[in-house]
Amino acid sequence: MDWSGRGQHAEFDATEETKIPLILESHLGHSVTALVESVRCRRIRLARKTVLVSRRLKKEEAMKEVEHLQRLKHSHIIRVVGTYTLPRKLSILLYPVAEYTLETFLETTLDDLPAEDRAARMYSISTFLRCLAKAVAYIHDNAMKHMDIKPKNLLVRDMRNSIICNQGKYKIYIADFGIARSYRSVDDCNTESPTAYTKMYAAPEVVAQERRDQKADIFSLGAVFAEMLAVLANNVDPDIPNSDILYSIRTSDATDSSYAGHAPTIQEWLRQLSITTYGFESDTYHSHITELVALMLSVDPTERPTANMVVDNIPFRAFCCDVNGGTEPFEAANRASERQLYDRAFEISEADLRYFRCMVDACVKVYSSREKLRYHTKVIRPWQQ
Template sequence: MNAIKTPSIVVVREGEDYFCEEDVQLPYRLVRNLGHGHSAIVEMVEDVNTGSVFARKVFSLNVPRTERKRIFDNEIKIIRRLAPHHHIIRVFATYVAKREAGLILHPVADSGDLATFLRDFKEAKAAQLVQPERTKVFESSFGCLASGLAFMHRQKIRHKDIKPHNILIHQGSVIYTDFGYSLDHSAIGRSTTTGKPQAFTRLYCAPEVSDHSPRNSKSDIFSLGCVFLEILFVLYEELVPPNSGECYHESLETSRLRSSLQGLNRLGMITSDMLHPRPDDRLSAEEITSKLKEYEAGRFCAKCKAFMLPEVEELPDAPVPPSLTGPSFRSMPGDQNTPQRMSFNPSGILQRDTRDDLDLHPLLPPPSRFRPPANLNSADPIAHFYNHDPRSIVRTRNSSVLHSREFKSKEISERRSDHKKHMLKHNKYFKCDIPNCTRKGKGFTTIYDLSRHEKTVHRIGAKGIFYQCASETCRNKGKTWARLEIFKQHLDMMHWDEDEQELIRRSVYCPDTPPSMAEPARPAHQTAPSAIV
């Protein structure tokens, strides 16, 4: 009698792809089912060899074989391409067996998906339970989701099905998952697609997706805006959700939800701009991330903050020794033999160097670089850039990184020109000299901002057509806009429910500029920005 052959258990290693024969058995034990999607089921499994726990995505046999293979190959390629970002699921290994194909993914979300997380939060809130840890996850999720989507779009990837069910919560952090129907448009050069979508979720889809109109990466922005909206609903009681089952792109146009968002706070305004019915009027993922960094820095997790705001060693207040400023001194941190402190990996992610940190000192740049203008007066406020830069310069191998100590800023600039622009935001040298001006003493970042203020507020040098909002409900009565496109932004944000063209027609304003209000001569320090070298 022939002995029954026992299948051998394969050892699965990270990064490998396995084609399993009939006599090979995978080392996974089913723990529980996690859910299912358009084309696959997801299970929690344990590796019997190592005890490690993974999520196994098994592709359904109900899907035609060619379609199943396309989705399987597409998801592997995209997830591995996006692997450097910490808010995107990772592939541990893949396998193809006789009856199934699967992805071994990690991490396994310890708090489930965002939809479940939101539902549990609502139930606990209804029971009046305090949930500081869950609230913290929600507060930081906005920036993390925006940065993750910005990374996808930089890599020429459209997710195409962003929704709470496809966002995991693991150790208090959000993670994008389910890239089976995502589009890699790096080869074709554009993200626009046409025809009937292969798969989408009507509740969260953009209007152009629902209508089967041409769509592009801005469709992802709308879907992410819907996710932002659901998180805002649980954080702010003044926001009233639409009727259950009603699509967001329909409810936004038939309710006061958009105006409620715009009046909520800056985050609400950003979310409203993501949910614009016209794709071209939506913010890009990069713009959303940039706005959140600038105005809502607390909306990121600690890891994102470490990447975008790397800490710089506090520099001493002692003056620079004269011996270090002479032409003969050339050995500085950042030379070819000195390891750099921060670096970009090949995927464009800013990372901290694992080698020994530099022993930083306040060093002046070599005399041949960043030379101040010959006619610079030491009493001139512009001289601040040269008098204080020795304390702000930290050099790396490839660039001069400037860091503002005086304003206790976390801003890191890789070029001196960027540092100059950043410091202008603090110093605001350009002052309005008109008596009783509400901005007197506060100043403006550039000469152009000051000129625009004088034209719109004081009518100095005002020529041509201006705009004063004629809406009866406007909260900015008396304010003047010099540019039509900026005035249109005001109308989109504050008066979206009124006839735009009619309101523009009634808002046209042509100021009369008397001779006595001719543009005055500029003070000596209010030179054009090009004078700041």
Template structure:
């Protein structure tokens, strides 16, 4: 493997990589699968063209791209964050290109995976996929905590920026990620809503201060979609229709959807205990039962009361350390008895759910929490902000 971290070539053809296939792309660049000539080494290459501009603007653009590579490299010790192998740039012509070589080469992104799983009917194939995804939420929480511990805000967590390879998952695309100084609240003023609006938290849409809590909110949206395709069949499009353009501007509808997922879990639990064994219920209740609750703690509309990534990791560890993969399980923090847990949920037996879970989505259905604070009073038995 190459040891040189950055190289400069006159033309793309001079770089020692053969392009094999396109892996996709977007506004931040295109991604190809490439092979290092004379070796069996394959990489994902993100290529960003530098648009025609004055020298100062071009240098600023290149500096920004190098910053993305630097940040990813600094996070290389986490198994669920993509790895930068090396970078290079080409300088010929009016449109020079900056390239970042990354590992692993993904099978797809989480957004595509969720859409695929959403279309599956219940059966062994879907049960197998749910087992494959069983560690993803906990490992993403651990990766986010690792980022924040190392003073990095991602600022654009969304399903398409999370890669899937086999049964592993990776956070990628740090194009607008930012360092922040240790021993600060990490917040900065967001005069424009950077990142994808659908997954932006309320404070960003309202041009407020953006800190680590913003990443947690965006990841919570991903957890809500993961919970939806795991617990239900064919409901992902309905979730997006119910929520509309942004999660942050649809607090009541998000609460309704979380309650719907709670109702689905309650229905599956009741069915498992009153009828013949249903393997689909068993798998969902074993591997997905915590997802809606995690999303609820992460999507609090008040940033200062939102669970932190470290509190989230602790909460998962206390609930079930087996939710982590083997790598993430090592060193996962337990509960600090002096601080307690961020949230403790009531038992499903202590809550009322409709016999038909779909009734929870009807506009006239009650009792539905009127606000996030009201939902806490109804669904939690203890909360750190109550002390």
């Protein structure tokens, strides 16, 4: 995508800032090193992450995140649209823009919500487990480690006005590859050099700065899964505040609130957790998922499953994520009006029995009556038959 008219990666001098073809919409967040804003490029809404380049943080280091993301093309991984530089500034344009981080999504799900919205959120959380596992497996299969999986680095997008096929009402993405590492092969991922990390979600071997491989990501993912299961369990029995219980386990030691510091106790809590809705109705399924997450939090890396093992062992299997593949297509910012036009067009085509909607909940793709297919396919126009 040549967003700038100068190519995907453009350079502007100080006098050209007003010529950058982006319209600022809102402030999304910030950290010590970066500012994130929502911007409009033509009809597409993008996230702009701006990093100040200095003697301490050189442009080449800031570009590492771009290099990592350009290697990855997955429906649940944020995509790079382009970059541009101004004197002492590097801006990265990312797609899509999300309404929540997983952290804020889980927090607001615990609030008083209309029953329909709560049900949609709970259903989505249950599908996020497999979506995230598949995305991490894809990252690992490409000889890469994320190194900083945590709820703040996972984005959740409201898909209710989207025309993109998605089984749930919300969709999750892995973001922030700022400290990720890529290697020539999976075998080279085993390293012992010092690295930055977020202590709360880091694996024990990372905290100790010992030799580590891709299994460190599995521990961090397991910590995230534990928080998601706690929210699902809260909905099963509101009288048992599982999210609060998990928090109290982590903070029982005033000097260490990390998952690594309390892994055995959290594993014990997980194995007693009751999750009997949203795809985990059977005793086999809900005990299977809690045991799987407990193993992901093993102190010994060799006892943790690989990402592909996690994918294969999650009992509830989301469908649309398996079908989409590749990066997510661009969608116009005014999704509500576009969705109305889309729905009206298919009301007309359904009326003459030429086409039928996919039976997957919330999916908007269609198939023709002649094809007799039970999975997603492209629309076949009458003149193509």
